[in-house]
Amino acid sequence: MEHRGRIQAQGGGLEASESWSSSTPPTKQEGLDLIDKLERKIPLAEAMVRKKAFEQARTFVERATANGGADAQVSISFPKGIKVKGIQVDIEVIKGKAFVP
Amino acid sequence: MVHHLFKDFLENQEVYVLNENDWKDQFDNLLSQNGTSLVCREWLKTRFSNGVKFFDGNPIFSVLCPSLNRAVRIIQEELTNDHLVISAWLDEFPTGDDQETIKELVIVLELSEESRDLAKGLIKAWLVENAGCEEMQNLIDKEMTSPLIHRHPRQLQHLLPTHTFLGSLTIMEVHVFYDWPRLFTCQNACGQLFLAVWFDETESADFWLYVNLSPQRLVAIRTGQIDLYDAFRGAENHWVYQVTTYYDERVSQIEAVSCDTIDEDWLPKPGQRLSGASPTELIYGISREILEQVLQQLVDQPFKIEKSAANEEWGTNCKEWETKRAA
Numbered sequence: 001m002e003h004r005g006r007i008q009a010q011g012g013g014l015e016a017s018e019s020w021s022s023s024t025p026p027t028k029q030e031g032l033d034l035i036d037k038l039e040r041k042i043p044l045a046e047a048m049v050r051k052k053a054f055e056q057a058r059t060f061v062e063r064a065t066a067n068g069g070a071d072a073q074v075s076i077s078f079p080k081g082i083k084v085k086g087i088q089v090d091i092e093v094i095k096g097k098a099f100v101p
Numbered sequence: 102m103v104h105h106l107f108k109d110f111l112e113n114q115e116v117y118v119l120n121e122n123d124w125k126d127q128f129d130n131l132l133s134q135n136g137t138s139l140v141c142r143e144w145l146k147t148r149f150s151n152g153v154k155f156f157d158g159n160p161i162f163s164v165l166c167p168s169l170n171r172a173v174r175i176i177q178e179e180l181t182n183d184h185l186v187i188s189a190w191l192d193e194f195p196t197g198d199d200q201e202t203i204k205e206l207v208i209v210l211e212l213s214e215e216s217r218d219l220a221k222g223l224i225k226a227w228l229v230e231n232a233g234c235e236e237m238q239n240l241i242d243k244e245m246t247s248p249l250i251h252r253h254p255r256q257l258q259h260l261l262p263t264h265t266f267l268g269s270l271t272i273m274e275v276h277v278f279y280d281w282p283r284l285f286t287c288q289n290a291c292g293q294l295f296l297a298v299w300f301d302e303t304e305s306a307d308f309w310l311y312v313n314l315s316p317q318r319l320v321a322i323r324t325g326q327i328d329l330y331d332a333f334r335g336a337e338n339h340w341v342y343q344v345t346t347y348y349d350e351r352v353s354q355i356e357a358v359s360c361d362t363i364d365e366d367w368l369p370k371p372g373q374r375l376s377g378a379s380p381t382e383l384i385y386g387i388s389r390e391i392l393e394q395v396l397q398q399l400v401d402q403p404f405k406i407e408k409s410a411a412n413e414e415w416g417t418n419c420k421e422w423e424t425k426r427a428a
Contacts, residue, residue, distance in 0.1 A: 039370065051300070052301070067151045
């Protein structure tokens, strides 16, 4: 597949992700849906401590779309600030492009 | 107290570029000082497709050494205080072509001379000395636990607000625990119930939302009939309390906030629910708490209780509850 990437929640013993692998780059809505799906699938406590991280990840996706998308390789970690115990959410554009309008 | 560098890198794009170049120079100097012939190249994109730079320090610098299949990513954060602020971990990044992954050292810091020196020490061990992952993790653990490095101390006695009009609170049930209680039910000396949710922190304080609840509403929330968002947004008396608790001895701050004006960022996400207890279990659980307190008062002050139809009915209910509970 030409376009690959993942959104990952990690730290504090958690390792969960939602990935894409497709012939067309994921759109903004598809990116936001993946974030929602990941947030829903992890335990409530894990989601609550990453609330800010998920919000900032959404903001990045929206910002990327407003600027034509994001080209590989991109690796961004949220939330901003020190990630205590590595509790975070990452967006990784591994190959191709993502979050196109 | 540390010596900060490029203080306004997020506000001034010229400073930002100078800051980026400084990281490149620091890295080149590190390699040349150690006489290594390591070939590295810039790695992660920091621009969107239309060429607009991220300009957020996430990352401020990244480099890949293909021969080692190792990378370094540095995230530089806004300055928040005069302490040494730095954190690091090892991660993996898929290459995109196969199952192979790039091993990555990630460093997050508030830039100061001191944090930069620590970061350079870690980069040297990772790329120049090619330290093994276990050795590297040990080094990170050692460096990141230096007493100089700012931590987030938190003691249980500082979680509940003190000296506020909420009264003296006791935690009844913790619903979400992550290092410390993040969502819990508590009760004051008058028996008023509150649901409290943590929503943010700084280096010296935690921020909470408290909402006053009837026992019936608590049951509905506890059983997942009402989601956590509506628990606060739809508060029965239309008000919630924004509470700040400090890690030191400072007195807690409290402010009443109308439900209509609660910042969305403070609220749990819509659709997040508690579950796991049946309404019956909860009714008995909550009633028993209250029951025990009232029974204790009866024992302590037997002469003040007058016999009445209501008391008799209440006593009968208690016995029924106890019988059901025992069964």
